[in-house]
Amino acid sequence: MKLFIGNLSYDTTEPELRALFEPYEPILEFVRPIDRETGKPRGFAFVTLADEQKGNDAIEALDGESVGGRQLRVNEAEDRGHRPAAPRRFNSEADDITEGNADRVDDRPTGQDGKKVTYKSI
Secondary structure, eight states: OEEEEESOOTTOOHHHHHHHTGGGOOEEEEEOOBOTTTOSBOSEEEEEESOHHHHHHHHHHHTTOEETTEEOEEEEOOOOOOOOOOOOOBOTTTOOBOSTTTTOOOOOOBOTTSSBOOOOOO
C-alpha cells in the first residue's frame, strides 16, 4: 500500500521519517522529492508498505501525529492518472498566444534558388 505523508517540516530528516514507519515494515519504497530550484526536500513524501493492513494501521496511528512541530497528514496515495495539459496563456493587450512559435520570425538566409536555407541537425 502506497501512503502519502504531507505537511512535513522541511527540517525533518529522512532517518527521522523512516523511524516513524519502522513498526510497519517492510518498507518497499521511500520517496522524498527534492525541490529543483533549492535542492531542499519538499513538504511531503511517499512510503510504500508491503502489507495493506500495516498501511491502514500506519494511517490510523500517524495521521495527525506531531513531527518537527507540524501535524502530519497520512493517507493512502491517490493515482495521479493522466492530467490534462496546462491552459494556454494569452497576452491581455493583443489577446494573442504568447507561448510556442506564434510570433516567430523566419530570418534564415535565402539561397541562390530563392528558397530559405534549410539547416540539418547533427
